[in-house]
Amino acid sequence: MSKLFESPIFYVVLGVAIVLYFIYAIVWTQRKKKRDKEFEKNNSNIGKVHTQPGMKVTSDTEQLKDFIKGVNIGYYFEPGKHTVNVEYEYQRTLPVKKTIRVKKTPISFEIEAGKEYDLSYNQDENRYNFEEI
Numbered sequence: 198m199s200k201l202f203e204s205p206i207f208y209v210v211l212g213v214a215i216v217l218y219f220i221y222a223i224v225w226t227q228r229k230k231k232r233d234k235e236f237e238k239n240n241s242n243i244g245k246v247h248t249q250p251g252m253k254v255t256s257d258t259e260q261l262k263d264f265i266k267g268v269n270i271g272y273y274f275e276p277g278k279h280t281v282n283v284e285y286e287y288q289r290t291l292p293v294k295k296t297i298r299v300k301k302t303p304i305s306f307e308i309e310a311g312k313e314y315d316l317s318y319n320q321d322e323n324r325y326n327f328e329e330i
Contacts (some may be wrong), residue, residue, distance in 0.1 A: 226265065233264040236273070244308035247330070248272040249317050253284045255301075276310040283325060285318045300322075 201207055216254045235245065244269040247266060248254060254261060254272055258280070262273045299318065305326045308314070 203277050217236070223249045229265055230278075232318065236262070236264075240273070242276060242310040244274045244276060244310060245271055245313045246274060246308070246327075247313065247315050249285075251286045252316065252318065253286075255282045255284075255293075256314070278307050282303045283316065283318075285325075287318075287320065 218236050220323055238302055245264065246254075247269060248271055250269060256279070261281075264271050264273060278304055282301045283304050284301045289295050302325065304316070304325055304327065306314070306316075315326075315328055317326050319326055320322075
């Protein structure tokens with residue numbers, strides 16, 4: 198085994214690197230939330246679409262601006278009709294742990310100014326749900 202892993206300096210440097218990473222992540226998240234609040238304040242007619250963990254939303258026609266809500270990511274949309282590509286990944290544990298990836302699917306929806314929506318995937322029905330919150 199390498200002498201590097203036997204040195205206490207290695208573990209001190211590793212510990213400092215991990216602490217610095219967590220500090221960076223916390224500061225970045227706080228700044229992102231502050232920018233999102235300012236964006237919402239300056240764009241009161243915008244609609245918000247919340248997604249569930251494991252969901253990836255892309256668009257071929259427009260640049261999507263995201264926001265953070267808790268541990269989930271959502272997207273801002275101008276009022277009107279939109280079509281996005283949604284891909285979803287989840288894990289099924291019974292009988293064997295298996296990762297299920299739902300292929301990229303185009304979803305169309307209508308956004309009204311100042312309203313919030315939820316985009317989720319129903320695993321039992323194998324379909325996406327889009328509803329106003």
